[in-house]
Amino acid sequence: xxxxxxxxxxxxxLGNVAxxxxxxxxxxxxxxxxxxxxxxxxxxxxxxxxxxCEIIRFSVMNxxxxxxxxxxxxxxAVPLVADIHFDHxxxxxxxxxxxxxxxxxxxxxxxxxxxxxxxxxxxxxxxxIRIGVNSGSLPKELVAKYxxxxxxxxxAALSHVRIxxxxxxxxxxxxxxxxxxxxxxxxxxxxxxxxxxxxxxxxTEAGTLLAGSIKSAMALGILLNEGIGDTxxxxxxxxxxxxxxxxxxxxxxxxxxxxxxxxxxxxxxxxRINLMRLADEVENALAEFADRxxxxxxxxxxxxxxxxxxxxDFGLAGGDGEGLVFARGEIVSKVPExxxxxxxxxxxxxxxxxx
Amino acid sequence: xxxxxxxxxxxxxLGNVAxxxxxxxxxxxxxxxxxxxxxxxxxxxxxxxxxxCEIIRFSVMNxxxxxxxxxxxxxxAVPLVADIHFDHxxxxxxxxxxxxxxxxxxxxxxxxxxxxxxxxxxxxxxxxIRIGVNSGSLPKELVAKYxxxxxxxxxAALSHVRIxxxxxxxxxxxxxxxxxxxxxxxxxxxxxxxxxxxxxxxxTEAGTLLAGSIKSAMALGILLNEGIGDTxxxxxxxxxxxxxxxxxxxxxxxxxxxxxxxxxxxxxxxxRINLMRLADEVENALAEFADRxxxxxxxxxxxxxxxxxxxxDFGLAGGDGEGLVFARGEIVSKVPExxxxxxxxxxxxxxxxxx
Numbered sequence: 036x037x038x039x040x041x042x043x044x045x046x047x048x049l050g051n052v053a054x055x056x057x058x059x060x061x062x063x064x065x066x067x068x069x070x071x072x073x074x075x076x077x078x079x080x081x082x083x084x085x086x087x088c089e090i091i092r093f094s095v096m097n098x099x100x101x102x103x104x105x106x107x108x109x110x111x112a113v114p115l116v117a118d119i120h121f122d123h124x125x126x127x128x129x130x131x132x133x134x135x136x137x138x139x140x141x142x143x144x145x146x147x148x149x150x151x152x153x154x155x156x157x158x159x160x161x162x163x164i165r166i167g168v169n170s171g172s173l174p175k176e177l178v179a180k181y182x183x184x185x186x187x188x189x190x191a192a193l194s195h196v197r198i199x200x201x202x203x204x205x206x207x208x209x210x211x212x213x214x215x216x217x218x219x220x221x222x223x224x225x226x227x228x229x230x231x232x233x234x235x236x237x238x239t240e241a242g243t244l245l246a247g248s249i250k251s252a253m254a255l256g257i258l259l260n261e262g263i264g265d266t267x268x269x270x271x272x273x274x275x276x277x278x279x280x281x282x283x284x285x286x287x288x289x290x291x292x293x294x295x296x297x298x299x300x301x302x303x304x305x306x307r308i309n310l311m312r313l314a315d316e317v318e319n320a321l322a323e324f325a326d327r328x329x330x331x332x333x334x335x336x337x338x339x340x341x342x343x344x345x346x347x348d349f350g351l352a353g354g355d356g357e358g359l360v361f362a363r364g365e366i367v368s369k370v371p372e373x374x375x376x377x378x379x380x381x382x383x384x385x386x387x388x389x390x
Numbered sequence: 391x392x393x394x395x396x397x398x399x400x401x402x403x404l405g406n407v408a409x410x411x412x413x414x415x416x417x418x419x420x421x422x423x424x425x426x427x428x429x430x431x432x433x434x435x436x437x438x439x440x441x442x443c444e445i446i447r448f449s450v451m452n453x454x455x456x457x458x459x460x461x462x463x464x465x466x467a468v469p470l471v472a473d474i475h476f477d478h479x480x481x482x483x484x485x486x487x488x489x490x491x492x493x494x495x496x497x498x499x500x501x502x503x504x505x506x507x508x509x510x511x512x513x514x515x516x517x518x519i520r521i522g523v524n525s526g527s528l529p530k531e532l533v534a535k536y537x538x539x540x541x542x543x544x545x546a547a548l549s550h551v552r553i554x555x556x557x558x559x560x561x562x563x564x565x566x567x568x569x570x571x572x573x574x575x576x577x578x579x580x581x582x583x584x585x586x587x588x589x590x591x592x593x594t595e596a597g598t599l600l601a602g603s604i605k606s607a608m609a610l611g612i613l614l615n616e617g618i619g620d621t622x623x624x625x626x627x628x629x630x631x632x633x634x635x636x637x638x639x640x641x642x643x644x645x646x647x648x649x650x651x652x653x654x655x656x657x658x659x660x661x662r663i664n665l666m667r668l669a670d671e672v673e674n675a676l677a678e679f680a681d682r683x684x685x686x687x688x689x690x691x692x693x694x695x696x697x698x699x700x701x702x703d704f705g706l707a708g709g710d711g712e713g714l715v716f717a718r719g720e721i722v723s724k725v726p727e728x729x730x731x732x733x734x735x736x737x738x739x740x741x742x743x744x745x
Contacts, residue, residue, distance in 0.1 A: 171698030183701065214653040215701075216643045220615075240653035240687065240699065243669050247654075248600060249607040249639045256608030257615050260575075272654040272669040272688070284604045288571045298569040298595035299602075299627040314598050314627040332595065333627070343526030344595065346538060346570070 039289065042262040044233045047163045047206045050114025050135035052089055054163075054208060055233030055265045060291055062282040063090040063235070063268040064275040065118070070107075071099035077110045079275070084113055086279040087326065090266065092116040092138060095125050104132035116165070123149040130156045138165040141198040154202045163206035166195040169239055170213035170222075185221035188213070192226055208266065210235040216254050223258055233265035244273040248281045255285050283325070295324050298347060299333035300340075310335040313353060316376050327387070331379070341366055349383055351375045394644065397617040399588045402518045402561045405469025405490035407444055409518075409563060410588030410620045415646055417637040418445040418590070418623040419630040420473070425462075426454035432465045434630070439468055441634040442681065445621065447471040447493060450480050459487035471520070478504040485511045493520040496553040509557045518561035521550040524594055525568035525577075540576035543568070547581055563621065565590040571609050578613055588620035599628040603636045610640050638680065650679050653702060654688035655695075665690040668708060671731050682742070686734070696721055704738055706730045 046056030054061060064083055068075040070093040083091055095101050095117040107115060114135035119126050123144045126137055130153070137157060141150045141164070157164055168191045170183055181187040188211040199207055209232050211222040219238055227234060238254045241247035251269040258264050267285070269278045286292035299314040314333040321331060332350030334340030337359050340352025345364030352359045358375045360367050360382060370378050401411030409416060419438055423430040425448040438446055450456050450472040462470060469490035474481050478499045481492055485508070492512060496505045496519070512519060523546045525538055536542040543566040554562055564587050566577040574593055582589060593609045596602035606624040613619050622640070624633045641647035654669040669688040676686065687705030689695030692714050695707025700719030707714045713730045715722050715737060725733050 169698065171700070172694070215651075217645050240655045240689075242652055242654050243666070243673055245600060245603060245636075246639060246652065246673065248604050249636060250643050252604040252607040253611030253640065253643050257612055260612050270655075272666055281600075281604060284601060285608065288605050288608050290572050296570075297597055297601065299597050300595045300625075311598070311627055318598055318601065334595075339527070343524065345526065 039260060039291065040262050042227055044231050044265055045205070047208060047233060048161070049090060049116070049163050052114050058265070060259070060264060060286060061089040061266040062087060062279055062286070063092060063116075063266055064088045064278045064282075065268070065270075066091065066093040067275055069100075070094055071097075071103050073103045073106045076103060076107055080107060080111050080113075080115075082276055083279060084111070086276045087283055088113065088275075088279045090114050090116060090136070092118050092136075092268075094118050095129050096120075097125070098128065101125055101128035101132055104129060104134055108133045121145070123153050126153045127156060130160055130162060134162065136163050136165065138167050140166055140168070140195050142195045150198060151202055154199060154204045157206070158204055161206075163208060164199065164204070165235055166192055166199075166207060166209045167235075168192045168195075168209075168211045170215070170218055171239065183218070185211075185218060185225045188218070188222040189225045189229060193229060196230060196232070205232075208233045208235050210237055212237045212239040212270075214238060214240040216250060219254050220257060223263055224261070227263050234263060235266050235268065236264040237268045237270055239270060241270050242272060244271055244277060247271040247273070248277075251281065252285050252288075255282075256289065259285070259289055259291065280325075293328035294326050295321055295328075296330045297321065297333065298330065298344065300335050300343070310353060313351070313376065317351075317379065320376065320380055321383070324383070324387070329383070331383070349379060349386070351379045394615060394646065395617050397582055399586050399620055400560070402563060402588060403516070404445060404471070404518050407469050413620070415614070415619060415641060416444040416621040417442060417634055417641070418447060418471075418621055419443045419633045419637075420623070420625075421446065421448040422630055424455070425449055426452075426458050428458045428461045431458060431462055435462060435466050435468075435470075437631055438634060439466070441631045442638055443468065443630075443634045445469050445471060445491070447473050447491075447623075449473045450484050451475075452480070453483065456480055456483035456487055459484060459489055463488045476500070478508050481508045482511060485515055485517060489517065491518050491520065493522050495521055495523070495550050497550045505553060506557055509554060509559045512561070513559055516561070518563060519554065519559070520563045520565065520590055521547055521554075522565045522567070522590075523547045523550075525570070525573055526594065538573070540566075540573060540580045543573070543577040544580045544584060548584060551585065551587070560587075563588045563590050565592055567592045567594040567625075569593060569595040571605060574609050575612060578618055579616070582618050589618060590621045590623065591619040592623045592625055594625060596625050597627060599626055599632060602626040602628070603632075606636065607640050607643075610637075611644065614640070614644055614646065635680075648683035649681050650676055650683075651685045652676065652688065653685065653699065655690050655698070665708060668706070668731065672706075672734065675731065675735055676738070679738070679742070684738070686738070704734060704741070706734045 044055035116136035117129035117134045119139045177187040213219040269281045287294045330347045332344030332347035334352040337352045337354040341361040344350045399410035471491035472484035472489045474494045532542040568574040624637045642649045685702045687699030687702035689707040692707045692709040696716040699705045
């Protein structure tokens with residue numbers, strides 16, 4: 036089978052989540068409401084946690100955002116990361132306010148004293164720092180020297196790493212995101228040859244829900260399959276809850292996480308039932324079981340369906356106005372089309388109640 | 391950069407499309423209307439061709455389906471493939487009717503004479519055969535011996551290959567589809583070590599539009615990135631036009647095909663504009679340019695947008711009620727929010743008119 040051998044990385048701790056080493060690959064997302072709007076931010080944190088998000092990041096652009104941190108820490112069960120650009124005072128404020136992680140590039144903070152001050156407080160509080168390099172904001176001198184390339188991305192990341200290492204700070208994770216797949220892949224691969232810090236994977240400016248999911252699934256899928264990546268974020272121009280759902284599917288598909296797997300056959304000339312509607316219905320109805328290790332099949336053909344989907348724990352196969360509900364390839368009942376989904380759900384609920 | 395070295399395969403010809411060797415990776419889909427309904431089938435063929443589908447397959451389940459082939463051949467610009475199960479008479483009928491390709495497993499047709507008859511006529515007509523093995527319909531004896539495994543999948547494929555080779559027929563392509571990613575990956579890798587026939591990649595029962603696209607993007611992305619795969623089909627429980635769109639995105643993302651690339655930043659606490667709506671609008675409006683090599687950025691921030699997206703040919707960056715339109719990082723104009731998309735489209739159309 037396709038066995039993934041994860042690249043050995045150091046392990047760091049971000050609040051109650053371990054990242055790197057043999058820790059499970061964790062799922063991150065980012066708030067899309069203003070951090071200072073505590074009520075909206077707290078609501079989105081709760082939704083993201085329910086969806087399976089394990090690390091939540093938000094922008095800290097000003098003091099009002101930093102002031103919201105204690106209230107958000109009180110409601111959050113998962114670690115919170117402050118995303119800070121340039122301003123070392125905001126980094127200090129976030130640390131004082133009890134943040135679990137920082138995303139800040141030390142080379143952009145300013146004087147060595149300012150950096151040292153932030154790093155000292157982060158070390159005291161046991162707070163890790165993510166260095167986040169983006170292809171869109173590479174330093175001009177590196178672009179002049181190497182172009183927008185993996186070499187420039189890795190050099191940029193290493194320049195920030197060196198600043199932290201000189202201050203004896205090694206609770207580091209790193210991202211080198213790009214919007215183009217080939218550049219992103221090569222940057223992470225090159226970086227993983229240079230350092231053993233845990234890596235945060237992502238594609239930037241990935242795009243809308245479907246297009247961005249396709250691009251992210253390919254990029255993260257290829258790297259994770261090569262053993263690269265310790266924590267992931269799917270960035271979409273869409274609701275962050277969908278980022279979490281897509282991230283979970285990526286991990287599940289590679290067998291890196293257990294969970295609900297719905298298989299359904301393509302519609303073809305043989306199909307005599309509204310398969311798209313049925314598959315959507317089943318998918319929506321089973322959302323509550325998203326983290327259960329279960330395979331459910333939605334098949335369009337009563338003749339081949341149960342056999343082709345014999346690996347599924349449960350399934351339905353639609354025919355001409357009526358269909359079959361089956362479990363591990365064995366037919367359980369034959370019902371009219373509009374009772375197929377309720378009958379399938381009844382069986383699955385019964386299964387979980389008996390567990 | 392991430393250079394893909396394609397595995398060397400023999401080249402076969404399917405109508406006017408070359409598959410394997412140095413031929414571009416081609417995109418396939420399948421009709422979801424009854425083949426015998428010539429009007430509906432012809433309409434869907436036209437739609438699929440317009441969407442960029444390069445090979446179109448349909449079920450031939452009975453003589454009425456076979457009888458539709460000449461009419462469909464008259465309207466189709468791309469090669470047509472008949473999908474046939476077991477019935478050698480239907481294979482002969484499809485060949486007589488002028489089909490360009492067959493998908494049939496010779497081991498399932500019946501007597502050696504029947505196979506020889508089909509193969510002789512296919513050879514005469516220069517029609518290639520795809521052997522299609524699915525994890526859901528593996529022969530019982532192979533499952534008993536090897537379980538549902540890559541070993542069983544490859545053995546099943548090779549047993550069909552041997553039948554054709556014994557009849558001196560080598561215009562073969564092969565698929566070994568599964569619905570589970572690890573099994574699918576390992577089956578194609580193992581098969582590619584055994585034979586140099588071109589491979590048709592796909593995941594079966596991939597699922598609904600989003601879930602199935604994620605799974606297919608990962609599976610096809612990983613294999614194509616390893617140089618495996620000569621023609622692809624994304625199978626979705628969705629409109630086949632979307633299968634073609636997803637397939638094209640997969641190839642584009644890996645740099646295996648040129649085309650429109652829309653990048654857009656994730657919504658975050660910094661965004662002061664309805665970025666999701668804007669990105670969707672731009673994506674829809676530019677559908678007509680899907681095959682043009684163009685990168686368009688939809689950014690949520692006037693300060694960083696033009697710089698971060700300087701690799702884009704064109705872009706817009708939204709601000710607070712107004713925004714910027716830019717080209718290669720240089721600002722072209724500043725307009726109210728509701729004129730952003732029209733202004734961007736005007737620039738892009740002008741660009742193509744001057745080409």
